[in-house]
Amino acid sequence: MRQTELHLTDEDRSVIDEIRSKGVHSSREVNRAHVLSCLDRGLPEAQIMAVLGMGRTAVWRARAAYLQGGIELAVFDVARSGRPRQYDTDAEARVTALACSAPPEGRQRWTMVELERVARQEPGLGGVSRETVRRILKKTISNPGAS
Numbered sequence: 001m002r003q004t005e006l007h008l009t010d011e012d013r014s015v016i017d018e019i020r021s022k023g024v025h026s027s028r029e030v031n032r033a034h035v036l037s038c039l040d041r042g043l044p045e046a047q048i049m050a051v052l053g054m055g056r057t058a059v060w061r062a063r064a065a066y067l068q069g070g071i072e073l074a075v076f077d078v079a080r081s082g083r084p085r086q087y088d089t090d091a092e093a094r095v096t097a098l099a100c101s102a103p104p105e106g107r108q109r110w111t112m113v114e115l116e117r118v119a120r121q122e123p124g125l126g127g128v129s130r131e132t133v134r135r136i137l138k139k140t141i142s143n144p145g146a147s
Helices: 010-021 027-040 045-052 056-069 071-075 089-100 112-119 130-139
Strands: none
Touching (some): 010 027, 027 045, 056 071, 089 130
């Protein structure tokens, strides 16, 4: 199978060699740097795949990313936005304060079900679930019911 030739610039070659030889980089970044270095030296894809233990698609993607956007796109992972927070820190603070407050009349301590019920009455927390309340309290190392 004929492969597209890849020629690194001198500056890119030095960056690749630096990633391969020193510093703290993820294994994915180092592997991609190895792929680009091997392609620059003209090694066949089959040999690169065998030595690095990578699939053909990974080699193709590294080459295509370099040709499209250079070293930054080819070697380093693009930042991902992730899922936005459903409740802001103020809402979490209100749930924590509620858990730290006195329990309902006739109870010795808060239960998750009671915390959920009361938290749903707070403005901006109408759709909060019991699991969300539990996760919020777990983050604050809070123990509802401990005296």
